[in-house]
Each structure stands twice: as structure tokens, then as C-alpha cells.
Amino acid sequence: MEFYYAVLLFTLGFIGSFLSGMLGIGGAIVKFPLLLMIPPVFGFQTFTAHEVSGISAVDVLFVSVAGVLGYRNGGYLNKSLIILMGGFVLIGSLLGSFGSGYLTETQVNVVYGFLALLAAIMMFIPKKEVDESHIEQVTFNKPVAAILAFFVGLGSGIVGAGGGFLLIPIMLLILRIPTRMAIASSLAITFISSVAGSIGKISTGQVEYLPAVIIIIAGLMAAPMGAKLSTKLNAKVLENILAVLILGTAMKIWIDLL
Numbered sequence: 001m002e003f004y005y006a007v008l009l010f011t012l013g014f015i016g017s018f019l020s021g022m023l024g025i026g027g028a029i030v031k032f033p034l035l036l037m038i039p040p041v042f043g044f045q046t047f048t049a050h051e052v053s054g055i056s057a058v059d060v061l062f063v064s065v066a067g068v069l070g071y072r073n074g075g076y077l078n079k080s081l082i083i084l085m086g087g088f089v090l091i092g093s094l095l096g097s098f099g100s101g102y103l104t105e106t107q108v109n110v111v112y113g114f115l116a117l118l119a120a121i122m123m124f125i126p127k128k129e130v131d132e133s134h135i136e137q138v139t140f141n142k143p144v145a146a147i148l149a150f151f152v153g154l155g156s157g158i159v160g161a162g163g164g165f166l167l168i169p170i171m172l173l174i175l176r177i178p179t180r181m182a183i184a185s186s187l188a189i190t191f192i193s194s195v196a197g198s199i200g201k202i203s204t205g206q207v208e209y210l211p212a213v214i215i216i217i218a219g220l221m222a223a224p225m226g227a228k229l230s231t232k233l234n235a236k237v238l239e240n241i242l243a244v245l246i247l248g249t250a251m252k253i254w255i256d257l258l
Helices: 003-023 028-039 049-069 077-103 104-122 143-157 164-173 180-205 207-232 233-256
Strands: none
Touching: 003 028, 003 049, 003 164, 003 180, 003 207, 003 233, 028 049, 028 104, 028 233, 049 077, 049 104, 049 143, 049 180, 049 207, 077 143, 077 164, 077 180, 104 143, 104 164, 104 233, 143 164, 143 180, 164 180, 164 233, 180 207, 180 233
């Protein structure tokens, strides 16, 4: 592998993982389009959608753990939410990751574009403010959380994402979880999801290991930095950054598809 190609992959991994830690996403919402579009601009190898989804799945496994460690103090990790949604996301992700091997490149990109568009719409729907001063008393609708988590897992398993970019809008809009708790808990759920996603992608030969290692190393450095910054930013600012990021990604994917 060329030195400058490795530097480019490291840079893309660092950017995506920093945003991952800061916004509570696994990073695939950023890395998927970056890995598809940026390397060929500089004359390097073009990844297929299957390869990008495979790299993203393995990368999210490590990056989400690094991000969670940044939130281990402060009471923002809701164990009940993590166990319930994580379990159903795991089942859906396992099915989606194995099923993705039967889809074409275009079909994988369409699924990704649809998920990103759905997440963007949910992020821009006005939400009631949730008091973050009593996070230990947060409750949520468990049957609804379980059903939605399964479908998030199914879709994210196909595209190699942990599902954080969908989980957070769902938590904020439907389950009414406080922003910082949604971000922290989403990273933990994303880790659970990525275990199944990684198994499916590896077993079906969709992972390019050397690029994945480079991106993972960058992620392990960047994700805790992003998580640390997140605790210092206004919750509304974090929501707005995530909304713009998801919308921009959805628009880019659909422009390329159409």
C-alpha cells in the first residue's frame, strides 16, 4: 500500500471517528460516503459498496467502544435502554449483514440512502425539550423501542453501519430520551450491533483488512477526543450538527444514485 494512500485512509478514519465520538454515531454515516468518493479523487483504489460496508462494520466495532469509554462517567449510559435495544439491534444486524451478500452494489447504496434520508427527516422534526437534570429517572416505551431497534439493526447490518445515526433520532423524537443520554447509549448499542455486523461481513468476505486496520487505529485515537468535546457542548448544538451531517450525506448519496 502506498504511503500517501495510507495517510488518506488514516485522515478519513480520524475525521469520521471524531464525529462518531462527539455525536454518538458509529461513524459509518460519515465514512461510508468518504471511502466511496474520496480515494478515487486522489487517484487511488476505488472501493466497492460491499467493501466499504465491510470496512465500516469492523471499524464501528472498535470505534464505538472507544467512544463509550469517553462517557463511562456522568450517568449518561442507560443500561436498560442499552440491553433492550442492543439485543434487538443485534438480531436485526445479524440478519441484515448476512443478507447483504445477496444484494447488488446499487441496492446496498439505495438502502443506505433511504436510511440516511429517514434519519435526516426525523432529526429536523421539532422535538419537545427533555429535562437532563434527572437522567436517572428517564423512562421509555419498551415494546416500541424493541421493534424499532430490530428494523434499525436490519438496515444497518446491510450497509455495515452500527445504526447510531438512526438510533439517536428515534431516541430523541419517539422515545424522548435526553440528548446526551441518547448519544452515550447509542454508542453502546452501536457496539452490540457491530458485533453481529462484523461477523456477517467477515464470513461473507466483504472486508479489506489492511485499510480497515488503518482506519481503526485512527478511530481509536479520535473517538475519545470527540466524546470528551461532546460533554462540553450545548445539547442543541450537538443535535443541529448531527442533523446537518445526516442530511448532507443523504443528499450526496441520492444525487449519485440518480
